[in-house]
Structures are given as C-alpha cells and as structure tokens.
Amino acid sequence: MNFMHSKRVAVALAVAALTGGATAATGPAAAAPKGPGGLKTPSAAKAPAPTADCSAAYRIEQKLSGGTTWRMCWHYENEAGLVLDKVSYQPKGEAKPIRVLTTAKLAQIHVPYDDGKWEWDDLTGQGFGLGLQELTPGECPGGTIKTVKIPDAFEPSRANVKGLCTTTRSRGHAYRMAGEQANRAWAAQGKDLLVYTVNQVGWYEYITEWRFADDGTISANVGATGSLSYDDYDAGDGRGWPIGKGAKDSATSHSHNVFWRLNFGLDGSSANRVEQYDSAVTPVPNGGTPKTKTTRTPVTRELAGDAEAMRWWRMVSATGRNKDGHPRSYEIVPGATTKYPGRGFTRHDVYFTEYNKCEQFASNNLRNCGARAGRSVEKWVNGQALKHPITWVNIGFHHIARDEDQQPMPVHWQGFQLSPRDVTAMNPLTPPALVGQNGNYQ
Secondary structure, X not given: OOOOHHHHHHHHHHHHOOOOOOOXXXXXXXXXXXXXXXXXXXXXXXXXXXXXXXXXXXXXXXXXXXXXXXXXXXXXXXXXEEEEEEEEEEOOOOOOOEEEEEEEEEEEEEEEEOOOOOEXXXXXXXXXXXXXXXOOHHHOOOOEEEEEEOOOOOOHHHOEEEEEEEEEEEEEEEEEEEOOOOOOEEEEEEEEEEEEEEEEEOOEEXXXXXXXXXXXXXXXXXXXXXXXXXXXXXXXXXXXXXXXXXXXXXXXXXXXEEEEEEEEOHHHOOOOEEEEEEEEEEXXXXXXXXXXXXXXXXXXXXXXXXXXXXXXXXXXXXXXXXXXXXXXXXXXXXXXXXXXXXXXXHOOOEEEEEOOOOOOOOOOOOOOOOOOOOOOHHHHOOOOEOOOEEEEEEEEEEEOOOHHHOOOEEEEEEEEEEEEEOOOOOOOOOOHHHHHHOOOOO
C-alpha cells in the first residue's frame, strides 16, 4: 500500500496516545411506547411492528421492492470504524424478522511490503476510524447520509462527520425461468440495501461496504482507492513495478490482508453450530461418469480452516427452522483471495473461535486477553469447545501497482458473501403464481 512513510508514522504516534480499548459512539436503546400513566399500549390486532433496538439516529431499516425488509443498528469505533449490530432479515411471508448477526465489523487490514521494510496494521495502528471521510450527496444517490460521531477525534471540527451512506442499488437479474411452453419467462431484477463508509489511511481510502440483498444474501467488501504515494517509488530491488515514463520510478509491491469478525446470532441465539462440508470426486472405470460424495463434519472445537476445492462452511441456527422444518443457516462464501504466508494469522482463510470479549482484532489486538493469550487470531485457536462461535474471514490481495493505478487509483475490491441456506422454504422472491411448487414441480 503505497503510503507516505512520514504520514503513517505521525498517525501511528497519535494513535498510540489513545486508550487501548475500543471507544465507540452509540445511540441509546429506544424505549417501548407507553400510554397514559406509563402503561404499555395494547398491541393492535395485526402483528405488532418489531421493537426497535436502538434510537432513530443509529437505526437502519429498508424495505426493498421485492418485499424484503432489512433492519439493523450501527455504532462507530475509533479502530474498527463502522460496526453493524442486531442485523435481521424479514422476507415477504415471514411474520417476524429473522435475526442473522449480533455484530459484524472489520477486524484488521494488514499491509506488509514485499521488501520487508514496512508492515502496518491499519485498524489498530494507523487510526483507521479517525480517518472517516465526509461524503457528498452525489456519492449516495437516492439515499441518506448519516452523521457519525468520531470517538477521540484529533480536532473538534472532525468530531462529527457526515460519513455513513445508506441507499439502494440494483444488481441485475434476481432470477429468470422460462415457462414450460416457453410462452413466457418469469424474471425479476434484484435490489440491495447498500451501507458504506470511506476511511482514509495515508494515501489510501478504504470503502467499507455492506450489501443486503432482497434474496437474503449479505455481501461484505472493502475497496481500496485513493492515490499511490510518490515517496514509495523506490523499489530498486526488483520487487516493484515501473510507474511513469521509462523505468526510473518503481512502486513497491505489497499485500492487503483484510479480516472481518462476525458474531452470528441466528434466530436470536448465540449458541449456533458450525459445519464443514467436503465433496470428493471418484472416477468410474471404463469411462463412466465420475461420482461425487459430500460429507458433513461438525466443527465442535476451534478451527483454523483452509478453503479448498469443493469445501465450504455454514453457521447453523440452534433454534430456528424454516416452514419446511429445515434448520436455518448461512453459508460462508469467500471471494477471490491471495493467501499471504508470511504471518501465522494470514495463513488460513477462516477461523472459528469461542467468544471472548477481548478478542476483537485479527492482529495487533489492543485488548489485554491475558499474558499467554497472544495478540492475533491464530493464537486463540487452542481447542476450546464452540458454544458461542465467532467467525473470522481473511481475504488477501497482492498489489503489484500498474500504470492505471494513477491518478486517482481505481477501486480494487476484496470480500465475501453470506448466503442463506434454508432460511426460507422457497426463494423469498418467488412470484405468487409459483408458490405451490415447493418440492413439487407442476
């Protein structure tokens, strides 16, 4: 990440002066409505609206055109930046919201340089949360820009920033299916709720983006943009790439290792269970079609997991089932990644650890978890039984700069998805004419 070194060092010194704990700006919980004398008002004949978990300033609620409603709260921390709380999903046909996540946030952006001279932890060492950027209306088309209170802001003028965009975006086809006689096609365009902030660290600007789709999918992405730093055009050891005319200036190559921390709360319970699935393909003699067998392995103890072909994980609700009687779950779908082997915490794609309040950041964890606990996520995988599992996702990108990275730098994205698996009995966007085809094609 081609940053100006002096700029980074100055920020690091300022961050070190702050308290080690995660300082957060949050909104008070909303009080239940009351009638005369302070008594709660009786519920209406129809199902009551879901109780708000936070004040209006810290609440996000969006009903999408397909009938799906997403609800969540948010707060802001001076290391992690935007944190989403109590995320729930209510597709049409469901009487009440389905809780998905208790909290979701970035857990680190680790940036080692190829020449070994610099290595940064952008969240806990470089003032990530303090670098929240003001957004213009043009950056949040059709949406709302919320004001964010910055804990421990360096300057009073930076204490309140209009920096959180909530809006909706089209994503193209949600589905398409030709009729049996091909005389019509069932088709619909999908919509997403988009929630994002932009944080500046050195010369880079990080777009922290969460997308909540009308089909129940959650997409988490970080986009890196901004500028290449001319102070780092010094890769004379063959580890960089020439920028500008000729071969005089070479930008130093580096890695972006982005971590997320997910505290699932499916159906409102923290006692979710983790399952790993692996599929093996066996050739059949004499040119027959190969056979594939998929096996399920319950993950009952902490795990450092590696993504492989035909392997995936899901988080399963301990209490909730869909209308078909199947346990609700969310599948973890990692995006494209370049795994960085240089540190223990970057050598695996996903970690499942038992909940510990002090374990908040995948590296350079600021909380004191004990003398022998370690300060990075791989140290916390030590055989504990998973009763309240926390999920850590690691997506890496090796950035070898190119001429097109200037000026300004196009966004390059890293991320993953959480895909609903049996959360509803059918596609939540199923048109009314097809609702009778659940398990029975007609």
